[in-house]
Amino acid sequence: MTDGATRVFTWEEGARIEVRNLGGEIVIEANAAGLKTLAGHLLTLAQDGTPDGAHLHLEENNGLEEGSVGLVLERCDDE
DSSP, rough: BBBTOOOOOOTTTTEEEEEEEESOOOEEOOOOHHHHHHHHHHHHHTTTOOOOTTTEEETTTTTETTTOOOEEOOOOOOO
């Protein structure tokens, strides 16, 4: 809940998401369920009424596959 707005981040069954840092680029590798999950998370953050700065942390063993680097999805409405 942020600023009185409750946001629910849901996971597709069987979602697998791995994030790798290859130095000059970040690779997000996911199965179909994982891609749908990420898309849903982004759409949740994009909902009207979601405040600037609302974010979701994904980490190894907390949504991401073992060996993944952390990933933060954050809404930023500043230009």
